[in-house]
Amino acid sequence: MEYFINISYIVASALFIFGIKMLGSADTARRGNLTSSIGMLIAVIVTLLNRDVNDGNSLSFGLIAVGLLIGSGIGMFAAKKVQMTGMPELVALFNGFGGLASLLVGWAEFAKEGNFNNSEYPIFTAAAVVFAVLVGGITFTGSLIAYLKLSGKMGGAATVFPGQKLLNAVVFITLLGFGVVFVVTGASWALYIVIALSLLLGVLGVIPIGGGDMPVVISFLNSFSGIAASAAGFVILNNVLIVAGCLVGASGIILTIIMCKAMNRTLVNVLFGSFGSSSSTSQEVDGEMKALSVEDAFYVLEAAQSVIFVPGYGMAVAQAQHAVKELAEILEDNGCEVRHAIHPVAGRMPGHMNVLLAEADVPYEQLCEMDDVNAIMETVDVAIVIGANDVVNPAAVEDESSPIYGMPIINVHQAKSVFALKRGQGAGFSGLVNTLFFRENTRMIYGDAKETITGLVSQFKD
Amino acid sequence: MELILLVFVFVMAVFLGFELIQKVPSQLHTPLMSGSNAISGITVVGALLAAGIVEGSLGKWLGFAALILATINVVGGYMVTDRMLGMFKKKGK
Numbered sequence: 140m141e142y143f144i145n146i147s148y149i150v151a152s153a154l155f156i157f158g159i160k161m162l163g164s165a166d167t168a169r170r171g172n173l174t175s176s177i178g179m180l181i182a183v184i185v186t187l188l189n190r191d192v193n194d195g196n197s198l199s200f201g202l203i204a205v206g207l208l209i210g211s212g213i214g215m216f217a218a219k220k221v222q223m224t225g226m227p228e229l230v231a232l233f234n235g236f237g238g239l240a241s242l243l244v245g246w247a248e249f250a251k252e253g254n255f256n257n258s259e260y261p262i263f264t265a266a267a268v269v270f271a272v273l274v275g276g277i278t279f280t281g282s283l284i285a286y287l288k289l290s291g292k293m294g295g296a297a298t299v300f301p302g303q304k305l306l307n308a309v310v311f312i313t314l315l316g317f318g319v320v321f322v323v324t325g326a327s328w329a330l331y332i333v334i335a336l337s338l339l340l341g342v343l344g345v346i347p348i349g350g351g352d353m354p355v356v357i358s359f360l361n362s363f364s365g366i367a368a369s370a371a372g373f374v375i376l377n378n379v380l381i382v383a384g385c386l387v388g389a390s391g392i393i394l395t396i397i398m399c400k401a402m403n404r405t406l407v408n409v410l411f412g413s414f415g416s417s418s419s420t421s422q423e424v425d426g427e428m429k430a431l432s433v434e435d436a437f438y439v440l441e442a443a444q445s446v447i448f449v450p451g452y453g454m455a456v457a458q459a460q461h462a463v464k465e466l467a468e469i470l471e472d473n474g475c476e477v478r479h480a481i482h483p484v485a486g487r488m489p490g491h492m493n494v495l496l497a498e499a500d501v502p503y504e505q506l507c508e509m510d511d512v513n514a515i516m517e518t519v520d521v522a523i524v525i526g527a528n529d530v531v532n533p534a535a536v537e538d539e540s541s542p543i544y545g546m547p548i549i550n551v552h553q554a555k556s557v558f559a560l561k562r563g564q565g566a567g568f569s570g571l572v573n574t575l576f577f578r579e580n581t582r583m584i585y586g587d588a589k590e591t592i593t594g595l596v597s598q599f600k601d
Numbered sequence: 602m603e604l605i606l607l608v609f610v611f612v613m614a615v616f617l618g619f620e621l622i623q624k625v626p627s628q629l630h631t632p633l634m635s636g637s638n639a640i641s642g643i644t645v646v647g648a649l650l651a652a653g654i655v656e657g658s659l660g661k662w663l664g665f666a667a668l669i670l671a672t673i674n675v676v677g678g679y680m681v682t683d684r685m686l687g688m689f690k691k692k693g694k
Contacts, residue, residue, distance in 0.1 A: 155640055156617065162633045163625040169686040172636045176679040179643065186649045199653045199661075206652060206665050210672020217673070218680035223688075229681060230635045233642075237674040241644045243667035247651035250660035260604055361634050364641040369611065371647045381607055382614045383643035389618025390637050394630060483627045490630030497688040506628050 140188065147185040148379035154178030155383050159390060165503065182379050183207075223498035224455050227488040228289035231282045231357055234364050238278025241367035245271030246334065248374045254325045262322060264374060269318040269333055271370035276337025277344060278363040284345040285356055289487055297349040304411060307343050310336055348409070350452075351529065353487040355398045355409045362391025394489055401483035403535075403546035431582035433591060436558055437598040443520040445476045447512060449549055450492045451485045453526010453562070457588040463525065464499040466592050469599045479505050480512035480522075480549050482530035513550045522551035524559045524575075525588050532573045543571060557581040560588045632685050639678025645671035 155178045161171025187203070214233075221229045245268040255261040287293035314336040321329035348356050365387025372380025399406050440446065448463055467477045479501060481492045493506055516522075524531055533552045534541040551557050552575055559576055561583060575581055584591050625633055648671045651664025 155643075156621065159618075159621050159633075159637060159640070162636050163622050163629065165626065165629060165689065168629055168632055168636075168689070169683065172632070172639075172679060172682045172686060175636065175640055179640070179645075179675055179679070182643065182646050183649065186646045189650065189653070202661075202665055203649060203652055203668065206648075206668035207672055210669040211676045213669075214673040214675065214677030215680060218677045218684060221681065223685075226631065226635075226681070226685070229677075230631075230638060233635070233674050233678050233681075234638050236670040237638065237641045237644060240642070240648055240667040240671035240674065243663045243670070244644055244647035244651055247648075247660040247663035247667065250663055251651070251654055263604065358634060361638050361641070364638065368641050368644040368647075371644050373607065373611075375647050375650060376603065376607060377646060377650075378607060378610055380643055380647055381611050383640050385611055385614035386618040386621070387637045387641040389615050390622045390633070393619060393622050394625075394634060397627075397630075481627065483630070488631060489634055490627055490632070493628040494631045494685055494688075497685070500688075503628070503689055508627055 144185045144189060145378070147181055148377075151178040151182040151185075151379050152382040154181070155386060159386055182383075223460075223494055224458060225290070226494055227353065227357065227486070227491060228286045230488065231286040231289060231360070234357075234360055235279045235282030235286065237364040238275045238282060238360075238367050240275075241364070241371040242272050242275030242279060242334065242337070244371040245275065245374050246330070249327070249330060253327070261325075265322040265325065266318075267370055267373040268330070269321055271367055271374055272330070272334050273314065273318070273337045273340075274363055274370055275367035276334060277341040278360055278367050280338045280341030281345045281356075281363070282341075282360050284342055285353065285360060288345075288350060289353060298346040303343075303347060307340070310340055310343060314340065344410070347411075350487065351484075352402075352409050354484045354489050354491070355395060355402070355406070357488045358391055358394040358398055359406070359410075362388050362395060365389075365391055398484055398489055401547060403543070426577040426579070428576050428583050429581070431558065431584050433584065433594040434598065436582070436584055437595055439556065439558075440470065440475075440521060440595065441473065441599070443470070443475050445519050446470055446521045446523065447478045447480045447507075447516075447519050447551075447554070449480050449482075449485075449522060449524045449527050449531055449551055450496070451482075451525065451527025451530060452487060452491075453528075453560070453588055455486055455491065455495055455526075457526060459525060459589040459592055460495040460499040460501075462589050462592040462596065464496070464501050465596050466599075467501065467505070469596060473599070477505060478507045478512060480507050480509065480551075482509055482527070482549050485527055485530055509547060509549050513553075516550045516553040519554040520556065522554035522557045524551060524557060525592075526560065528573055529571065531575055532571065533578070534571065534574045538574070541571065551575065552578055552580070555580065558584055560584050560586075560591050562587065628689070632682050632689070635678055635685070636682040639675055639682060642671045642675035642678060645675055 158171045158175025161167035258264045317332045369384030535543045535546040535548045648667035
């Protein structure tokens with residue numbers, strides 16, 4: 140039986156590997172997800188055959204069945220209910236649950252015996268418990284804060300106070316100290332302190348990170364939840380936990396690096412720089428912002444041969460994706476070429492805009508990556524910027540003194556004309572002035588993005 | 602010895618994880634993240650082992666709580682990823 144279980148775990152791990160691989164390409168992604176879910180099912184079923192679990196004690200089995208039912212019920216409900224605009228916070232929440240589960244698994248292993256004297260590697264196991272608790276705890280509360288920020292239940296702005304970094308460092312070092320105490324003495328109170336401090340550290344770590352940096356933080360926490368699972372795997376010496384957790388940890392790091400590159404920043408800078416809060420640079424910009432009415436915009440669009448939409452977080456806030464799709468269809472019927480240009484960090488999680496536009500049934504082929512669009516930007520008649528800001532700020536390529544200098548942007552300023560849909564005249568999350576808005580070829584269309592676009596649609600229909 | 606083998610497996614998995622998703626189109630970043638997030642719910646296996654033990658009631662209940670949380674992570678993660686990918690897929694006309 141032991142052999143059978145272990146071989147099944149290897150099969151499950153292989154399915155996870157294939158699954159992740161297939162998730163990387165549009166044609167196979169859905170099958171990839173299915174493949175990895177079959178791997179998960181195999182892992183769960185064979186674990187139930189384990190003699191420690193299946194010892195004929197009906198209480199254990201009943202309890203497991205209840206747990207699986209409750210968890211599946213909640214998971215299914217949330218997955219079916221969620222709006223696509225609510226996707227970032229749901230992913231954050233699920234992620235946090237995974238982290239907390241890993242923390243509890245580590246703790247349960249200790250609570251089972253009260254010590255690790257029977258373990259083959261007592262010191263290693265105790266250290267693995269500390270690590271699983273540390274990473275799992277940070278993942279849990281960190282994701283929870285990310286959830287609160289993303290869902291708007293908590294202000295998205297960075298919360299900073301003097302001595303913050305010092306406090307975080309002190310908490311972390313204290314945590315490590317009690318971790319060592321636990322490993323050496325096996326005292327349960329030391330573990331409880333480690334648990335409490337890990338949870339605290341997750342909160343402290345994420346509150347100073349502003350809304351626009353969320354894509355990086357979410358990918359990073361995703362990676363952490365994998366590492367926590369892997370650490371839990373070392374606690375119970377289980378290979379499938381180690382492999383699967385590690386795969387997630389590594390792929391999450393890759394995604395994090397991609398996000399950081401798209402912002403031209405380092406991970407350290409995102410985590411400790413609290414960028415969105417500090418910059419109060421007041422630059423002088425030549426020119427003025429020129430407003431345009433919806434009617435005038437309609438006449439320009441009617442004559443346009445080529446239009447690109449550049450969505451940002453503002454589109455998600457205004458829930459404008461369905462209106463955008465409608466306008467895009469009308470433009471196409473009018474003989475215009477339509478594309479949607481999506482910056483890698485637009486929105487609040489990696490690929491956020493793609494999900495929203497896919498929900499609105501925008502054809503996959505119209506969703507273009509930044510580099511492809513920049514290559515043809517000069518031939519574009521109208522670029523419509525919907526609630527995007529920093530990702531189209533030409534200061535990133537022109538102004539060496541700008542804090543975002545060097546960040547790759549969508550070069551809408553090279554288009555023949557630009558319509559910027561915006562609520563008001565304020566700056567973006569970074570607090571930077573967007574020089575795009577002051578350009579000769581830019582027109583501002585103020586107001587709610589959804590209303591503006593619906594207005595344009597009805598102009599076409601008349 | 603077993604421990605060394607597990608560490609070996611861990612190190613191999615790190616490299617594999619890095620290799621697997623080097624080139625993912627940005628359109629797929631969200632499903633990739635939520636799909637891999639569901640995989641991190643593999644800790645459900647650890648939760649099952651903990652919840653299944655009889656002795657030590659605290660450990661058992663911790664395992665039970667972990668089981669519920671990890672199952673939410675797994676089931677919710679896979680289903681929501683599938684829902685998203687279904688949206689990507691149904692066009693292409």
